[in-house]
Amino acid sequence: MDEPIIRTVDVRKTYRVSAGTFKGKRSLHAVNGVSISVKRGSVLGLVGESGCGKSTMAKMILRLEDITGGEIYMNGKPVSSVSRKHIARNIQPIFQDPYSSLNPRKNIYSIITLPLRALKVDGASDRHKQVDEIMGVVGLAPRLKYNYPNQLSGGQRQRVAVARALIMHPDLVLCDEPTSALDVSVQSQILNLLIDLRKEFGLTYILISHNLAVVQHMASRVAVMYLGRIVEEADTQALFRNPRHPYTQALLTSVLTPNPHLGLPETHLGITYPNPIDPPPGCTFHPRCPKADQRCSREAPQPVVEKDHLVECFHPEPVS
Amino acid sequence: MKSVLEVKSLYVDLPLPAGMLHAVRNVSFHVNQGETVSLVGESGCGKSMTALAVMNLLPRKGVRRAEVLSFEGRDLMKIDDSKMADIRGNKMAMIFQEPMTSLDPCYTIGNQLEEAILQHRKVSTAEARDRAVFLLEKVGITAAESRLKQYPHQLSGGLRQRVMIAMGLMCGPSLIIADEPTTALDVTIQAQILSLLASLQQEFEMGLILITHDLGVVSRTADRLAVMYCGEVVETGTTEEVFDNPIHPYTRGLMDCIPVPGKTKPGEKLGSIPGMVPTPIGELTGCSFRNRCPSASPDCARTETRLIEISPGRAYRCLLSPEACAVEWNRA
Numbered sequence: 242m243d244e245p246i247i248r249t250v251d252v253r254k255t256y257r258v259s260a261g262t263f264k265g266k267r268s269l270h271a272v273n274g275v276s277i278s279v280k281r282g283s284v285l286g287l288v289g290e291s292g293c294g295k296s297t298m299a300k301m302i303l304r305l306e307d308i309t310g311g312e313i314y315m316n317g318k319p320v321s322s323v324s325r326k327h328i329a330r331n332i333q334p335i336f337q338d339p340y341s342s343l344n345p346r347k348n349i350y351s352i353i354t355l356p357l358r359a360l361k362v363d364g365a366s367d368r369h370k371q372v373d374e375i376m377g378v379v380g381l382a383p384r385l386k387y388n389y390p391n392q393l394s395g396g397q398r399q400r401v402a403v404a405r406a407l408i409m410h411p412d413l414v415l416c417d418e419p420t421s422a423l424d425v426s427v428q429s430q431i432l433n434l435l436i437d438l439r440k441e442f443g444l445t446y447i448l449i450s451h452n453l454a455v456v457q458h459m460a461s462r463v464a465v466m467y468l469g470r471i472v473e474e475a476d477t478q479a480l481f482r483n484p485r486h487p488y489t490q491a492l493l494t495s496v497l498t499p500n501p502h503l504g505l506p507e508t509h510l511g512i513t514y515p516n517p518i519d520p521p522p523g524c525t526f527h528p529r530c531p532k533a534d535q536r537c538s539r540e541a542p543q544p545v546v547e548k549d550h551l552v553e554c555f556h557p558e559p560v561s
Numbered sequence: 562m563k564s565v566l567e568v569k570s571l572y573v574d575l576p577l578p579a580g581m582l583h584a585v586r587n588v589s590f591h592v593n594q595g596e597t598v599s600l601v602g603e604s605g606c607g608k609s610m611t612a613l614a615v616m617n618l619l620p621r622k623g624v625r626r627a628e629v630l631s632f633e634g635r636d637l638m639k640i641d642d643s644k645m646a647d648i649r650g651n652k653m654a655m656i657f658q659e660p661m662t663s664l665d666p667c668y669t670i671g672n673q674l675e676e677a678i679l680q681h682r683k684v685s686t687a688e689a690r691d692r693a694v695f696l697l698e699k700v701g702i703t704a705a706e707s708r709l710k711q712y713p714h715q716l717s718g719g720l721r722q723r724v725m726i727a728m729g730l731m732c733g734p735s736l737i738i739a740d741e742p743t744t745a746l747d748v749t750i751q752a753q754i755l756s757l758l759a760s761l762q763q764e765f766e767m768g769l770i771l772i773t774h775d776l777g778v779v780s781r782t783a784d785r786l787a788v789m790y791c792g793e794v795v796e797t798g799t800t801e802e803v804f805d806n807p808i809h810p811y812t813r814g815l816m817d818c819i820p821v822p823g824k825t826k827p828g829e830k831l832g833s834i835p836g837m838v839p840t841p842i843g844e845l846t847g848c849s850f851r852n853r854c855p856s857a858s859p860d861c862a863r864t865e866t867r868l869i870e871i872s873p874g875r876a877y878r879c880l881l882s883p884e885a886c887a888v889e890w891n892r893a
Contacts, residue, residue: 290747290748290749290750291718291747394837395604396837397837424603424604424774424838425603425774425775425776425815425818425819426603426814426815426818426833426834427603427837428818428819429817429818429819429831429832429833429834430833430835432820432831433830433831433833436828436829436830437830451747451748452748453748453822454819454820454821454822455820457820457822457827458820458825458827458828458831459827459828477827478827481822491749492748492749494752495748495749495751495752496748496777496822497748497751497752497775497777497778497780497781498777498780498821498822498823499776499777499779499780499804499816499819499821500780500781500804501780501781501800501801501803501804501805502801503780503781504781505752505755505756505759505781505782506752507752507756508749508752508753510749510753514717514719514747
């Protein structure tokens with residue numbers, strides 16, 4: 242089998258944060274032992290509520306944050322042994338908010354070519370041709386080349402961000418909430434673009450999103466994160482058809498699909514997302530879990546894989 | 562049923578350096594007691610401006626005019642600012658999108674909640690505090706008494722939005738305007754906040770205007786809705802009518818744009834509306850959706866579109882008949 246593009250083994254990220262005035266520092270385990278692998282040509286969806294560590298994962302994969310423990314392998318090589326620039330050649334990000342991810346003082350041409358200049362790619366003479374080409378690919382008129390970000394709409398800006406990510410011809414594009422700042426009709430334009438580009442260039446995506454409908458539409462495999470751990474991971478179809486972890490089940494019931502004949506769902510989750518500085522003992526989900534018993538509050542469950550469907554729970558739904 | 566708010570032919574104009582921005586054009590709707598009416602549309606469609614015009618909170622230089630703008634039988638166009646200030650926050654409350662920015666970080670939750678009622682009612686601070694505790698418990702906040710002493714930054718996003726809702730309810734309003742109340746929240750919290758709003762609304766028999774771009778939220782909560790595009794209402798009806806049987810090409814387009822588990826095929830291309838929302842600046846003629854419409858004809862640029870009523874409360878704005886809209890749509 243092919244070596245996965247990205248493989249993480251028990252990756253951890255711990256921040257030292259202040260616990261309060263005069264109380265000294267405490268450890269916040271933002272990512273607490275995550276092992277995922279992303280196959281070439283696949284789309285991994287990473288879902289979870291805010292504060293679950295999905296964006297920290299993204300930053301570590303991009304090497305924007307150092308890893309506290311574990312290791313990330315890119316094409317089989319540990320990333321700690323390769324340079325940041327080497328990573329940037331293979332992995333490029335698309336961020337959530339196209340209003341803050343583009344430098345307002347640079348024109349579109351300059352924004353799109355920045356990765357080329359930063360990585361000192363040869364061929365300065367035909368940069369214009371390259372930019373025209375990539376702008377055509379993402380559906381931007383070449384006449385916008387000398388415009389500034391503030392002259393573009395949200396959708397156009399996100400297209401610029403996509404063009405900037407693709408100009409290096411990376412293997413992996415890391416999309417961190419690529420459409421959540423966009424309007425409904427623009428969201429579908431960008432999603433369609435991402436689908437087309439994937440087919441055309443054989444790209445691999447890691448798609449971070451809290452919108453489960455988008456993840457189901459785009460991803461081939463889905464990992465659900467809760468408080469720094471992957472609590473369930475499976476192929477998209479299997480996960481949505483047969484969610485095994487109570488948290489995944491709650492997430493799925495809370496998706497509001499447009500249906501005027503249904504009321505609002507009851508998630509039975511309670512209001513409090515636990516404070517990550519002070520996670521509950523045992524299974525971190527037990528205070529919100531309808532199935533929790535004594536064991537859950539004492540012992541942390543270990544991941545169990547059954548038919549390629551990982552779940553971390555003492556009372557999982559059986560695999561169907 | 563008693564009508565709480567009636568809006569007829571509301572216009573909002575904002576002078577900009579580039580020309581006059583017609584943010585809201587000829588918008589009419591009404592809200593009955595205990596009813597949820599939703600204004601749906603993308604950014605820039607005028608849904609928030611409509612709400613601000615009702616509250617008389619338009620940006621400076623913004624001008625509103627309306628044939629009828631009456632709240633509980635009082636004409637809001639005629640009453641002066643001090644009378645309006647009396648209604649606002651008292652009989653008519655607004656819940657904003659960002660609970661992070663709409664609470665004052667310098668004051669405690671208790672302070673801000675009590676201020677809402679001390680401003681409008683002759684009550685003692687003790688009574689105001691009791692009311693605050695009562696409402697915090699109503700919106701599902703535990704240990705309400707101790708929360709009063711906390712500052713906004715000590716609360717999570719979901720809790721802050723609950724505090725915003727409690728603040729809106731302090732004076733027992735008859736109308737609540739919620740502008741994207743759950744957009745900044747996680748999905749699991751979203752469902753809870755919406756059910757909370759719905760149950761409080763039933764309990765206190767309030768009218769609710771729900772402003773959102775999320776069709777899922779609308780379909781699950783609203784009784785009636787108005788789809789807005791470029792400052793105009795393009796389609797209106799009960800939620801069932803519009804979702805089961807959309808007429809206007811824009812409504813149909815919006816519904817095709819969103820991935821729906823079980824309906825859209827994963828990995829296949831979604832429907833999309835080409836182009837982008839035009840800015841309604843300057844002289845406007847014809848249908849504002851014609852440049853993005855799959856069924857547009859040369860007539861659409863020349864003829865003024867009207868809201869055509871096909872049954873009481875059900876209307877759409879297009880030159881084509883509802884049947885022709887459907888045929889054109891299936892062909893495109």
